[in-house]
Amino acid sequence: MDVVRIRRELLEYLLELARDFYPNEFAGFLREKDGVFEEILIAPNPHFGRSSAFFDTWMLPYDESIKGTVHSHPGPSPRxxxxxxxxxxxxxxxxxxxxxxxxxxxxRAYLSNGEEVRIEVVE
Incomplete structure (x- = not known):
């Protein structure tokens, strides 16, 4: 996979969530449809703190459209x-x-091995 595709509307919403939760982190799961991330799902009973975000993945419904995660860093490093x-x-x-x-x-977008991949924003 060379590129991750995300709807502009979702990306803007994720940026807004990051700003709203600052100085705490936030986290969620990303739903994909036809190769494009289109929705965020927040797991039940999350904990969003200043240095970490925690959610119980066992609380997620079975959902084959969940293909990724998102979280914020309250500092300037996206690594x-x-x-x-x-x-x-x-x-x-x-x-x-x-x-x-x-x-x-x-x-920034990363694969499960930590390799960075390019993000393509689609309308």
Whole structure:
């Protein structure tokens, strides 16, 4: 996979969520339809803190359209932490990180092995 495709409307909503939760992190799961991320799903009973976000993946419904995750970093680095890489390796799919100050340029996408991939925003 060389590129991750995401609807502009969803990307703008994710940026807004990151700003709203700041200085805490937020996290969610991304639903894909026809190769494009279109929706976010927040797991039940999440914990969004200043240095981490936690949710119980066992609480998620069975949903084959969930193909990725998203979370914010309250600092300026969009690079995955060790904890992020550990989670990526367990969950699979594509993982978006949105760093402060939460603009489109502050979003990065990674595969489960930590490899960065390009993001394509579609209308």
């Amino acid at each position: 995955p932490s060790r904890a992020d890489l550990h989670f990526f390796s367990k969950f699979g799919g594509v993982h978006l990180i949105i760093a402060y100050p939460f603009t489109e340029e502050d979003v």
